[in-house]
Amino acid sequence: MKTKIIKINPEKLEISKVKIAAETLRKGGLVAFPTETVYGLGADALNSEAIKKIFEAKGRPIDNPLIVHIADKKEVYRLAREVPREAEKLINKFWPGPLTIILKKSNIVSDIITAGLDSVAIRMPNNKIALTLIKKSKVPIVAPSANLSGKPSPTMAEHVIQDLYGKIEIIIDGGETDIGVESTVLDLTTNPPTLLRPGGVDLEKLKKVLGKIKIYPMVKGKQIKKIAVKSPGMKYRHYAPNAKVILVEGKYERVKNKIQELTDKYKKKGKKIAIMTTNKNYNYKTGVIKFIGKDCDVIAKNLFKTFREFDKEKVDLIIAEGVSDNGLGLAVMNRLRKASYKIICI
Numbered sequence: 001m002k003t004k005i006i007k008i009n010p011e012k013l014e015i016s017k018v019k020i021a022a023e024t025l026r027k028g029g030l031v032a033f034p035t036e037t038v039y040g041l042g043a044d045a046l047n048s049e050a051i052k053k054i055f056e057a058k059g060r061p062i063d064n065p066l067i068v069h070i071a072d073k074k075e076v077y078r079l080a081r082e083v084p085r086e087a088e089k090l091i092n093k094f095w096p097g098p099l100t101i102i103l104k105k106s107n108i109v110s111d112i113i114t115a116g117l118d119s120v121a122i123r124m125p126n127n128k129i130a131l132t133l134i135k136k137s138k139v140p141i142v143a144p145s146a147n148l149s150g151k152p153s154p155t156m157a158e159h160v161i162q163d164l165y166g167k168i169e170i171i172i173d174g175g176e177t178d179i180g181v182e183s184t185v186l187d188l189t190t191n192p193p194t195l196l197r198p199g200g201v202d203l204e205k206l207k208k209v210l211g212k213i214k215i216y217p218m219v220k221g222k223q224i225k226k227i228a229v230k231s232p233g234m235k236y237r238h239y240a241p242n243a244k245v246i247l248v249e250g251k252y253e254r255v256k257n258k259i260q261e262l263t264d265k266y267k268k269k270g271k272k273i274a275i276m277t278t279n280k281n282y283n284y285k286t287g288v289i290k291f292i293g294k295d296c297d298v299i300a301k302n303l304f305k306t307f308r309e310f311d312k313e314k315v316d317l318i319i320a321e322g323v324s325d326n327g328l329g330l331a332v333m334n335r336l337r338k339a340s341y342k343i344i345c346i
Helices: 015-026 048-058 073-079 085-094 128-137 157-164 203-210 252-268 296-312 329-339
Strands: 004-007 031-033 040-044 067-069 099-104 119-123 170-173 184-187 194-197 244-249 273-277 288-291 317-321 342-345
Touching: 004 015, 015 031, 015 040, 015 128, 015 170, 031 128, 031 157, 040 048, 040 128, 073 085, 073 119, 085 099, 085 203, 157 170, 157 296, 244 252, 244 329, 252 273, 252 317, 288 296, 296 329
Parallel strands: 004 170, 031 170, 067 119, 099 184, 244 317, 244 342, 273 288, 273 317
Antiparallel strands: 031 040, 099 119, 184 194
8 A cells, every 4th residue: 555645834734635534534444544642553433444444453352432523512422321510620731732532432423432331431532633633534534553453552643654554544644743642541430530541631721620539550551461442552562662661660769770780780791781861960971861851741742762772773672760740741651661672669
């Protein structure tokens, strides 16, 4: 398959270009497009055959549910059979934006979207290209991240090209995404609501609207043997570069010393080491060192991009400094823990 790349400036939106992609979706094709979080791989949410192509292109397990993207808040009432007051509060406060809510699904939602569960994940993205694409397609769009399953999520069209060129019909190049990590996923079918995946809307903001929120144990890295996979990012190893990742958590001085110790150890074994640091004045002596930001919003934007840059450098091992779980840091640490093969807490 020859993949068509369409470059669109979100500030000067060319509707004719968006219509080409929308027509492809209506015909059952796949289109990668930017959102405010990461690039999504879209298919018509009402076309089961088109949705199957997403799983094939990504190599995605069939029991990993998909998020339905909409451009009109009223669509929620068509996709869900129950929309509680809590959902309406969140929709009014955070949509369009990086929040996905899980509700009881209606009959029009295919089981292939929900992995056979009775619930559906829905969000309204805050990106001009994404919203226009959904509107012009005249259908809701299912869209996981536009990468090979398990790999770092794409924050630039270049990343999508690396993973999916030749496997999908269209890639829309709309520049780098704003946030860099996926949407927050909140399950409203439980009481109290349950945070299944931290993301672009932090927990503190959600609590201001809803009050009590339960945090699913796996959010902070605790393993559970049997789980109902209601949300992407729950069950499988995700976000991982080709190199192995070691995450070091704890007080900064201890973390810094441990990372230097690990670097020296693996360098003696002939390994090419990369270090992700949050301190601009780092003093690590060896390795490919990348300052990814001090504040969590900057770190989030740089995280997946840095993983892919290290893959280009063909490093054997990435050692990452942990950050605080506060605010967007919870999402950053969730992604780092998911990507890591080893976590050291000191």
